[in-house]
Amino acid sequence: xxxxxIWDLILSIVYSQTGVPNLQVKQVLMLAVALFFIYLAVGKKxxxxxxxxxxxxxxxxxxxxAPLMGYTEHGTPELIRAFYKYGVEWEIIPCVxxxxxxxxxxxxxxIANPKTLIIGAGAQLGVFITYIxxxxxxxxxxxxxxxxxxxxxxxxxxxxxxxxxxxHLLGANALAAYSxxxxxxxxxxxxxxxxxxxxxxxxxxxxxxxVSAREKLFFxxxxxxxxxxxxxxxxxxxxxFMFGNFMRESGVVKRLSDTAQNALMNIVTIxxxxxxxxxxxxxxxxxxxxxxxxxxxxxxxxxxxxxxxLTVHIMNRFLKEKINPLIGSAGVSAVPMSAxxxxxxxxxxxxxxxxxxxxxxxxxxxxxxxxxxAGMFIAMFQ
Amino acid sequence: MRMRPGGAVRSxxxxxxxxxLIVGFAAAGPAWAVFGEDLEKPKPEFSRQGDTVSAKxxxxxxxxxxxxxxxxxxxxxxxxxxxxxxxxxxxSVDSKDFRSALFRFRVEGVSPxxxxxxxxxxxxxxxxxxxxxxxxxQAPAWMNARAKSLERGERVQELVGKVQDGGPFDSDGAADxxxxxxxxxxxxxxxxxxxxxxxxxxxxxxxxxxxMAGMxxxxxxxxxxxxxxxxxxxxxxxxxxEAEISAVGTAGVDPETAAVxxxxxxxxxxxxxxxxxxxxxxxxxxxxxxxxxxQIMRDRLSAYDRxxxx
Numbered sequence: 101x102x103x104x105x106i107w108d109l110i111l112s113i114v115y116s117q118t119g120v121p122n123l124q125v126k127q128v129l130m131l132a133v134a135l136f137f138i139y140l141a142v143g144k145k146x147x148x149x150x151x152x153x154x155x156x157x158x159x160x161x162x163x164x165x166a167p168l169m170g171y172t173e174h175g176t177p178e179l180i181r182a183f184y185k186y187g188v189e190w191e192i193i194p195c196v197x198x199x200x201x202x203x204x205x206x207x208x209x210x211i212a213n214p215k216t217l218i219i220g221a222g223a224q225l226g227v228f229i230t231y232i233x234x235x236x237x238x239x240x241x242x243x244x245x246x247x248x249x250x251x252x253x254x255x256x257x258x259x260x261x262x263x264x265x266x267x268h269l270l271g272a273n274a275l276a277a278y279s280x281x282x283x284x285x286x287x288x289x290x291x292x293x294x295x296x297x298x299x300x301x302x303x304x305x306x307x308x309x310x311v312s313a314r315e316k317l318f319f320x321x322x323x324x325x326x327x328x329x330x331x332x333x334x335x336x337x338x339x340x341f342m343f344g345n346f347m348r349e350s351g352v353v354k355r356l357s358d359t360a361q362n363a364l365m366n367i368v369t370i371x372x373x374x375x376x377x378x379x380x381x382x383x384x385x386x387x388x389x390x391x392x393x394x395x396x397x398x399x400x401x402x403x404x405x406x407x408x409x410l411t412v413h414i415m416n417r418f419l420k421e422k423i424n425p426l427i428g429s430a431g432v433s434a435v436p437m438s439a440x441x442x443x444x445x446x447x448x449x450x451x452x453x454x455x456x457x458x459x460x461x462x463x464x465x466x467x468x469x470x471x472x473x474a475g476m477f478i479a480m481f482q
Numbered sequence: 483m484r485m486r487p488g489g490a491v492r493s494x495x496x497x498x499x500x501x502x503l504i505v506g507f508a509a510a511g512p513a514w515a516v517f518g519e520d521l522e523k524p525k526p527e528f529s530r531q532g533d534t535v536s537a538k539x540x541x542x543x544x545x546x547x548x549x550x551x552x553x554x555x556x557x558x559x560x561x562x563x564x565x566x567x568x569x570x571x572x573x574s575v576d577s578k579d580f581r582s583a584l585f586r587f588r589v590e591g592v593s594p595x596x597x598x599x600x601x602x603x604x605x606x607x608x609x610x611x612x613x614x615x616x617x618x619x620q621a622p623a624w625m626n627a628r629a630k631s632l633e634r635g636e637r638v639q640e641l642v643g644k645v646q647d648g649g650p651f652d653s654d655g656a657a658d659x660x661x662x663x664x665x666x667x668x669x670x671x672x673x674x675x676x677x678x679x680x681x682x683x684x685x686x687x688x689x690x691x692x693x694m695a696g697m698x699x700x701x702x703x704x705x706x707x708x709x710x711x712x713x714x715x716x717x718x719x720x721x722x723x724e725a726e727i728s729a730v731g732t733a734g735v736d737p738e739t740a741a742v743x744x745x746x747x748x749x750x751x752x753x754x755x756x757x758x759x760x761x762x763x764x765x766x767x768x769x770x771x772x773x774x775x776x777q778i779m780r781d782r783l784s785a786y787d788r789x790x791x792x
Contacts, residue, residue, distance in 0.1 A: 210697075211697060211701065214693075214694040214697035214698050214701065215694065217690040217691070217693055217694040217697070218687065218690060218691065218694065220690060221686045221687045221689075221690040221691070222687075224683065224686050225683070228679050228682070228683045231675075231679060232675065232676070232679060235672075235675055240521055240522045240542070240543070241522075241542065241543035241675065242522070242543065242545075243521075244675075264545075265545070268521075309705075312704060312708050314704060314707070314708075315700070315701065315704040315708075318700065318704070319697070319700075322696055322697070322700055323693060323696075323697075326689075326692060326693050326696050327689060327693065330688075330689045330692065331685075331689055465690065468690065468693070469686055469690055472685075472686050472689050472690065473682070473686055476682040476685055476686065477682070480543075480678055480682065481543060481544055481545045482544070482545055482546055
């Protein structure tokens with residue numbers, strides 16, 4: 101054994117078994133992107149529950165030779181690839197998150213004022229405008245649909261649809277959706293001000309009627325039946341959402357409802373965040389498409405917000421009791437941030453005008469609306 | 483994010499950085515043409531049964547496979563193969579319009595200079611689907627074959643076109659008893675994209691509108707039921723008009739007695755009303771109240787538990 105041999109051996113080990121000499125500029129860039137999103141989550145508390153695991157997922161997979169997102173020589177998936185394959189690719193995690201969301205949701209404000217469902221439909225305008233917009237930029241139909249749904253401001257729906265139609269865009273779409281959801285308080289107020297007059301912002305709405313426990317119990321059954329009959333493709337999402345809500349409202353399975361709201365939701369959020377983050381590897385993410393997705397995502401949110409407000413204006417032409425157009429922006433389903441934004445804007449104009457519960461109606465309608473839009477897209481491509 | 487006293491939202495450095503990142507991404511827009519990988523390119527697989535050749539493929543903008551059957555009369559269909567669109571690329575057509583691929587047909591046994599009829603049958607075609615032919619020897623190279631679109635039942639549509647041996651559609655250009663044809667069904671991509679977009683956007687209004695109608699109807703029923711269950715079961719006594727009451731009061735009853743009777747009546751009636759209003763739903767009660775209630779019930783049960791007392 102000579103010194104040359106030992107030196108060659110050391111070099112061979114360093115090159116083939118350590119990451120340092122294999123680190124590329126692209127990966128360093130992605131590590132910086134990861135740290136930026138981790139900073140937003142930790143330092144700025146922007147959607148930390150998702151941006152933190154997503155950011156850490158990006159951080160993890162952008163180190164060279166890390167056995168996380170590949171397959172072993174026996175064909176078994178490596179750690180995060182397994183989370184991704186069985187959680188996201190099999191479309192399980194988004195549906196389980198919808199179960200938890202359903203168990204957390206009080207549909208009272210929507211049941212008390214069903215008219216707000218129309219606002220939730222109007223707020224899907226951006227989804228379709230963006231769909232057309234990205235087609236001009238050379239996206240395929242399926243890719244365009246998955247980018248369009250970002251404006252629905254519903255993370256699990258975005259992930260579910262993208263995993264189904266354009267899995268290669270999953271990371272960019274999910275990141276854009278959650279980033280803009282965190283930025284709702286920045287994006288929406290200027291649009292709301294632009295599209296409403298002071299007089300309209302001062303409209304006071306009548307207090308919502310009381311909704312009985314029996315009515316809340318029957319709502320998930322009625323809504324499930326109607327929605328699945330009309331858009332069967334949305335059954336996995338809506339079915340889980342309404343099942344979670346039924347558990348909550350029944351009051352007889354408190355343990356199950358608590359688990360769906362807390363433990364189960366937290367567990368799947370960890371796996372979802374890591375898996376989505378891990379799809380953003382340098383060679384796939386640093387291309388033009390993800391950049392365009394971010395640009396169009398912003399436009400999408402803007403048009404959806406405008407769509408909700410314009411829908412209220414149109415509705416007010418026909419209604420005796422006017423609706424405050426500020427609640428229109430809550431039609432995007434970023435629950436409850438966008439409802440809170442509507443409320444804050446209302447209170448700023450008139451401190452005695454409490455819009456929160458009124459805005460929760462279109463906010464919940466937005467969840468149903470974006471899931472319906474996703475179902476329409478899935479059906480279109482079947 | 484912090485709020486200024488004036489109420490406007492001020493973006494801090496992180497938000498500004500994120501927005502700058504987005505603007506940067508948007509500025510990169512014109513470079514869109516650089517991603518050209520055609521992820522949706524149809525890849526037909528062919529099979530043959532008798533005179534019919536079938537292609538199974540996933541067309542553009544679909545997740546599930548479709549079937550296209552090819553038949554020829556006036557000659558023998560030797561084979562059908564898929565054609566890569568890049569090899570016949572022309573500015574006059576868009577590959578996206580050929581959602582269900584492009585095919586090359588080889589037909590033999592045609593009478594020289596004769597005519598064959600070619601048929602493409604699929605449930606995927608619509609009445610608006612056209613058959614377009616490519617022939618490099620012609621100018622322009624892409625031509626509408628003016629094929630007839632015929633309904634064949636069960637939503638199957640057949641495109642039937644005529645091709646002459648040695649005619650403008652025949653790629654070999656010779657009247658030699660052989661026909662080579664490069665053709666494919668064409669739909670307008672943008673027509674489909676925009677058409678389906680409007681249908682689906684209004685579809686959402688329809689779905690949520692129907693849900694709204696259902697909820698309004700259900701709400702009315704539930705409100706009526708609630709009102710009925712909360713109304714007192716004992717009919718309220720019919721009170722005399724005030725004038726008559728005062729007339730009664732003056733009919734020999736002293737004011738003290740009248741006051742006592744009135745108070746007794748008031749207590750009796752308000753107790754009835756209160757008991758009618760005590761329709762507290764179990765779901766409305768707090769966990770503390772529920773626990774207390776179950777404790778009381780347990781205590782009551784133990785008082786009646788003769789077996790336990792022994």
